[in-house]
Amino acid sequence: MTVDIRNLGFRYGNTPVLRAISFRLDPGRFHALLGPNGAGKSTLFGLLTRLLALQQGEIRIAGTSLARHPAAVMGQIGVVFQHSALDPDLTVRQNLAYHAALQGLSRREARRRGDRELARFGLLERANERVRQLNGGHRRRLEIARALLHRPSLLLLDEATVGLDPASRAALNSHVRDLCRERALTVLWATHLIEEIRPEDRVLILHRGRLRADGTGQALCRALGGRDLADTFRTLTGGD
Amino acid sequence: MDASRYWHGFIGIQVREWRRFWQQRTRLASALVRPLLWLVVFAAGFRAVLGIAILPPYQTYITYETYIVPGLCGMIILFNSMQGALSMVYDRELGSMRVLLVSPLPRPFLLFTKLLAMAGVAVVQAGVFLALARLVGVQPPPAGYLAAVPALVLTSLMLGALGLLIATWIRQLENFAGVMNFVIFPMFFLSSALYPLWRMREASPWLYWACQLNPFTHAVEAIRFSLYLEWNPLAWGITGTVTLLLAALASTGFRPQRTRILSGRR
Numbered sequence: 001m002t003v004d005i006r007n008l009g010f011r012y013g014n015t016p017v018l019r020a021i022s023f024r025l026d027p028g029r030f031h032a033l034l035g036p037n038g039a040g041k042s043t044l045f046g047l048l049t050r051l052l053a054l055q056q057g058e059i060r061i062a063g064t065s066l067a068r069h070p071a072a073v074m075g076q077i078g079v080v081f082q083h084s085a086l087d088p089d090l091t092v093r094q095n096l097a098y099h100a101a102l103q104g105l106s107r108r109e110a111r112r113r114g115d116r117e118l119a120r121f122g123l124l125e126r127a128n129e130r131v132r133q134l135n136g137g138h139r140r141r142l143e144i145a146r147a148l149l150h151r152p153s154l155l156l157l158d159e160a161t162v163g164l165d166p167a168s169r170a171a172l173n174s175h176v177r178d179l180c181r182e183r184a185l186t187v188l189w190a191t192h193l194i195e196e197i198r199p200e201d202r203v204l205i206l207h208r209g210r211l212r213a214d215g216t217g218q219a220l221c222r223a224l225g226g227r228d229l230a231d232t233f234r235t236l237t238g239g240d
Numbered sequence: 241m242d243a244s245r246y247w248h249g250f251i252g253i254q255v256r257e258w259r260r261f262w263q264q265r266t267r268l269a270s271a272l273v274r275p276l277l278w279l280v281v282f283a284a285g286f287r288a289v290l291g292i293a294i295l296p297p298y299q300t301y302i303t304y305e306t307y308i309v310p311g312l313c314g315m316i317i318l319f320n321s322m323q324g325a326l327s328m329v330y331d332r333e334l335g336s337m338r339v340l341l342v343s344p345l346p347r348p349f350l351l352f353t354k355l356l357a358m359a360g361v362a363v364v365q366a367g368v369f370l371a372l373a374r375l376v377g378v379q380p381p382p383a384g385y386l387a388a389v390p391a392l393v394l395t396s397l398m399l400g401a402l403g404l405l406i407a408t409w410i411r412q413l414e415n416f417a418g419v420m421n422f423v424i425f426p427m428f429f430l431s432s433a434l435y436p437l438w439r440m441r442e443a444s445p446w447l448y449w450a451c452q453l454n455p456f457t458h459a460v461e462a463i464r465f466s467l468y469l470e471w472n473p474l475a476w477g478i479t480g481t482v483t484l485l486l487a488a489l490a491s492t493g494f495r496p497q498r499t500r501i502l503s504g505r506r
Contacts, residue, residue, distance in 0.1 A: 049342050074344040085338050089263045090256070101252020102343035102350075104245025 001027050001062045001076065001153040001186050009056035010043050017043045019209045020057070025154075025202075028184035030177055032197045035206035036237055041190040042082060044206070045158045048188075049079050061154060075103065078147030082158040084139055086146075088132040092123060095131060096146055103150035110149070117145040121175075137168035144176065154186045155179070161196065169196070194230045203229070205236055212236045249345045250353050257357035261364075271320060271365050272372070275312035279373060283308055295436055297470035309378045310464035311433025313366040313388075314456060317396045318428060320362040322419050325403025328354070348491040351404070355487070359396035366392050384467040391466040394479055395459040401486035408493040431457040432464075455482040 003025035010018040018040045025031050035041050046052035048059060050070055059066040066073045086095050093114060100110030118124040121141045131139060140160055147155060157176065161169040173189075173196050180187045189196070197203060197217055205213040205220075213220050213236055217229045226232030261267070287304040294301060328337055340350055370378075370385060406423060428434075430450050437457070441448040451457050458478040465472035 049338075051338065051341060071344040071346070074342060077342070079338075079342055081338055087256075087260070090259055094256070094259055098252055098256045099339055101248050101255070102340060102345065104248050104345065106244070106248055107251070 002060075003154060003186065003188075004060040004063075005057070006060075007057040008044070008047065008054075008059065010040075010047060010052065011055065017209050018047075021206075021209075021211045022057075023204055023211060023214055025186055025188060027153075027186050028180070029202060030180045030187045030189065031202045031204060033188055033190040033204045033206060034192070034194065034197060034233065035190075036192055038208075039192075039206040040209045041192075041206060042158060045079075045081075045156060045190065048156055049077065050074065075150060076152050076154055078150070078152035078155045080140070080143045080147050080155070080157040080160045082160075082162060084143065086131045086139060086143060089130060091128050091130050092118065092134070092142055093127045095142065096149060099146045100149050105150065113149055113151075114145075117148055121145045136164050137172065140164065140168075140172055141175070144172075144179075148179070148183075152185075154188070156188050156190075158190045159192070160189070161191070161193070169193075194233060197229060199229070205233065207237045246345065246349065249343065249350070253340075253350070253353045254357045254360065257354075257361055261361045268365060268368070271316055272369055274319070275315055275369055276372060278308065278312055278315070279305055279378075280376060293436075295438075297465045297468040297472075303377070305373075305376060306378050307436070308434055309370070309373050310467055311428075311431070311460050312373075313369060313392065313463055314395060314431075314433055314460040315428055316366050316369055317362045317392065318399055318424055318456070320365060321358065321396055321399035322403045322406075322424060324358045324361075325400055326407050326419065328404065328407070351491050352487065355397050355400040355404075356393075358400050359393045362396040363389060363392045380467045381469055384469050387466045387469055388463055391459070391462040391476075391479075394476075394483060395463060398455060398459060398479060398483040398486060401483060401490045404490040405486060405493060408490070427454060427456045430454050431460055433457075433460050455479060458482075 005024070006022050008018055008021045009016070021044070033041055033044070043052065047054060048066075050066065054067050061073045061076055064073050087098070090098070093111075096114040096117075097107065097110050100114065101107070105113070115124060115127070118127055121144070123138060123142060123145065126134065126138065131142070134142065144155075144157075144160070155176070160176075161172055164172065176187060176189065179185055191197070199217040199221075201217055203213065203215065203217050203220060204211060213224070213232075215223065220226070221229060221232050224232045224235060226235055283303075283305045298306070340354070341347065343350060367385070370388075402423075406419065430447070431454050432451065433456070437448060437451050440451050455478060458475040461472055461475035462479050465475060
């Protein structure tokens with residue numbers, strides 16, 4: 001599914017956070033949104049998920065305007081927020097059921113899809129445990145499983161690996177890449193960690209509210225003359 | 241979007257609220273201790289001080305306990321709504337609120353459903369309290385319990401919407417102590433919950449009018465009259481109108497351009 005962002009701008013009061021950003025996400029591909037903290041990544045996610053209202057510019061998902069047809073578009077999007085959005089006092093299955101209901105799925109359908117996702121994510125035997133009892137890695141996996149419950153074609157992940165140890169981080173990252181391949185999902189993976197990006201990924205570099213670069217990691221290095229992506233990133237963001 | 245999606249969403253939100261309630265059973269206990277203290281201790285101490293004349297909807301002289309029970313039902317709902325609404329916006333529920341808001345269902349529908357779910361829980365708490373009050377001799381007609389349910393639901397919707405408004409608009413009241421001091425206590429004491437308003441009028445006309453302007457007064461009167469199977473159109477009218485007004489304001493507060501969910505903690 002194609003995502004078209006045109007001339008997107010956003011300000012909190014008088015402080016501009018995003019300045020006239022335009023880019024396009026290709027269907028079925030893994031895209032990394034790279035930027036230091038405060039670059040505007042979360043604001044961009046807020047706009048894409050309708051938690052913030054559009055001030056300037058346009059967002060089209062599969063050709064449909066988010067502002068004009070929010071219900072149709074929101075049903076196509078799965079979101080994993082930066083901070084956990086699970087209810088720790090409810091069980092794994094109950095958390096999934098709640099999300100499924102909010103997406104308009106019947107309880108039977110929710111249970112069927114939920115169990116299938118849990119099995120795929122290796123969480124089925126924990127289905128009746130409270131979320132509080134899960135470790136950080138399992139929680140993030142559960143959140144991804146939940147985001148996929150209504151079969152979206154676009155998956156947005158806002159620093160999904162925050163707070164995980166390096167091994168879980170790498171596992172989660174490659175898991176999402178598998179999903180992207182298997183289900184032809186369009187993925188936007190926001191991060192400030194360069195090691196989560198592979199040379200063949202499409203990389204969007206956001207810095208101080210502006211889109212500084214857009215291309216595959218390799219192409220960016222070639223074009224900007226960096227030794228590797230980390231070097232290129234430092235050049236672009238001026239090391240500040 | 242077809243109706244079944246709305247239905248599944250509606251049921252899902254109700255189920256979640258009850259599950260949370262069941263998981264936090266201690267909350268029920270603490271929600272009941274407060275009004276029971278008022279009923280058993282405070283009312284016993286005050287019954288001698290305050291003589292209550294015959295006033296509608298009561299047909300005979302009543303004990304002070306009998307007088308304050310509807311107000312204490314209101315108190316249960318007041319605490320429940322403020323706690324619920326605040327935790328909806330702040331707290332750990334911050335996350336689950338996001339899950340709610342990214343649903344493709346329309347936001348006013350989601351918020352109303354959520355308020356209704358909170359009202360259901362509050363009505364059950366008030367019901368348990370009324371049953372306990374019966375043991376200490378506050379015995380309205382049995383049909384009154386049923387008649388009071390719509391009044392309790394309406395009160396809960398009104399206060400829930402108010403709580404949401406407060407939580408979205410006034411960031412300084414982020415902690416519950418602030419809400420206690422500036423919302424719950426004034427609303428509760430400046431109302432007919434603990435004393436009939438004619439007594440207030442004797443004390444000070446200003447306070448009397450403050451009580452009359454307080455929608456909580458009318459909510460308590462709606463509960464009181466319903467509990468004794470009397471119809472009070474003024475109380476219902478005011479409570480209903482204020483509920484609609486607050487609900488409309490609260491739902492505009494949750495339109496995307498106003499959502500502080502993302503920026504609220506900056």
